[in-house]
Amino acid sequence: MLIFAGLGLYDLDDISLKGLKAIKNADFIFLESYTSKLSGAGLDQMHERYGKDIIVLSRQDVELEPEPILKAAENGVAVFLTGGDPMVSTTHADLRIRAKDRGIETKIIHGSSIVSAVCGLTGLQNYRFGKSCSIPYPVHNWFPKTPLDTILLNLKQNLHTLVYLDIQEKQFMSIREGIEILEKLMEDSSESIPLFVGVARAGSDMPVVVAGTGEKLKNIDFGPPLHILVVPATLHEIEKEYLKDFAWYVHQ
Known part of the structure; x- marks a missing residue:
């Protein structure tokens, strides 16, 4: 499964309870870092809060080389984190379409935008x-x-x-x-x-x-x-x- 989860606007307190639950149950956590960022929190704080490894993705990783994300979603529960709302200003529709084409179940957990x-x-x-x-x-x-x-x-x-x-x-x-x-x-x-x-x-x-x-x-x-x-x-x-x-x- 591939879950798109919005982090919200500013810091680690902005994510929804649904988003936190998804992170807790995730096998893989990816962080898209190029369309928006949490200016009130850094990667170290995210590691400390979530207690899990976080794979940081560049634009090329997501748009041109998404295979590791899709493989992870085929082999377990992958959470794809973005600032704001995943499908608003930080849209990743192409990645969701790719996942569907491979039979991967997807879900969106919205965040403040x-x-x-x-x-x-x-x-x-x-x-x-x-x-x-x-x-x-x-x-x-x-x-x-x-x-x-x-x-x-x-x-x-x-x-x-x-x-x-x-x-x-x-x-x-x-x-x-x-x-x-x-x-x-x-x-x-x-x-x-x-x-x-x-x-x-x-x-x-x-x-x-x-x-x-x-x-x-x-x-x-x-x-x-x-x-x-x-x-x-x-x-x-x-x-x-x-x-x-x-x-x-x-x-x-």
Whole structure:
């Protein structure tokens, strides 16, 4: 059996009781470490809490060389851990399909996701979000404009945009870096983004939520990762009031 279990948003206390039970009964534990991370807990803490060996997987291990995961699931109970919810922003549908094709039973144990957490922290209404996008770190001559195109299309339809910021092995994109990349993409354009909402460490006891112009948010110290951006459309009065009550609202 292959069980996909979400770890939640921030630390080891975020996993569900079902998830903990699955880990306790597992023969093999895998940890996907490239689409999301628990910024409030490290691998040593996970070893100590679970009392079992944990096999850490890279993107290549999961997407190109999944045979060890599938073999483990054929020979026992394999738990595949991800940050957040396994089939939301950290989707692994391909791995589940591969398992089914080999006759392996699968199961999902959901965890809290940034998709819903952002709505709770910012007050932006879930049904008003359009297509989400990701901002990757530019590499050599690769500087994709897709995230900006997605944001501008959503704004034209009066929809909010959830903007994921790049996560690498030892580098986590900050809100400041994300805004700077979007501004770079807009340099030769008449388009503009009037308002951003930055969220840091969702799921922790002290998350930081700030709404304001790009220039203002670039000067805010959001602290350690993980960070995420939201580009809101025109705010409903309740959304505006919520941001003013529960976030640092510095938009002029």
